Amino acid sequence: DGGITQSPKYLFRKEGQNVTLSCEQNLNHDAMYWYRQDPGQGLRLIYYSQIVNDFQKGDIAEGYSVSREKKESFPLTVTSAQKNPTAFYLCASRELAGGAREQFFGPGTRLTVL
Amino acid sequence: GENVEQHPSTLSVQEGDSAVIKCTYSDSASNYFPWYKQELGKRPQLIIDIRSNVGEKKDQRIAVTLNKTAKHFSLHITETQPEDSAVYFCAASITGNQFYFGTGTSLTVIP
Numbered sequence: 001d002g003g004i005t006q007s008p009k010y011l012f013r014k015e016g017q018n019v020t021l022s023c024e025q026n027l028n029h030d031a032m033y034w035y036r037q038d039p040g041q042g043l044r045l046i047y048y049s050q051i052v053n054d055f056q057k058g059d060i061a062e063g064y065s066v067s068r069e070k071k072e073s074f075p076l077t078v079t080s081a082q083k084n085p086t087a088f089y090l091c092a093s094r095e096l097a098g099g100a101r102e103q104f105f106g107p108g109t110r111l112t113v114l
Numbered sequence: 115g116e117n118v119e120q121h122p123s124t125l126s127v128q129e130g131d132s133a134v135i136k137c138t139y140s141d142s143a144s145n146y147f148p149w150y151k152q153e154l155g156k157r158p159q160l161i162i163d164i165r166s167n168v169g170e171k172k173d174q175r176i177a178v179t180l181n182k183t184a185k186h187f188s189l190h191i192t193e194t195q196p197e198d199s200a201v202y203f204c205a206a207s208i209t210g211n212q213f214y215f216g217t218g219t220s221l222t223v224i225p
Binding site: 031033035040041042043044045048050056058059090101102103105106107108 | 115120146148157158159163165205207211213214215216218
């Protein structure tokens, strides 16, 4: 299950606090993604990045921020502006060259707001 | 944007029977349709995918069919086994940049 890692596995946050979720990949993939998973709602895209120092908003970007300073890293910050942050967060990466389409997922971080 | 609907949300089958999960999509420009399996507490993993220039693809007990005219695609699992029990997600992608996922099907295979 190596290649793309997320930390921590579980995270607890008090209301009003910002928190940063880590995502690292050693697959040399160009694109990286953040999804939020809630029961009965599938995976919803928060942000994605295809190249260093560039990223695009997904369908539910409000209350989240990202950075892509290195190809292998794509951290997600959940800000206090996110009204319902308790969820399971999944990071994914994908090779862009050669028409590759498969996304590889990390093990996820479960965030709970107390 | 694209809208993907997935049915049923839960499915129970007897071991050895077949299971079928169906998805519809809204944007006719979508051209890549992967299926992911997520076991309890684990990450989603790709089990099969199909591109819009193909109508059917098979990999051992798993097959996917695509009907571009009707804008729907289906996952077929034959000879189901208890280890097939998991949540299955379909997805659609237009450019390969953004993926739109269905809401998932929880499959239970009863021994």
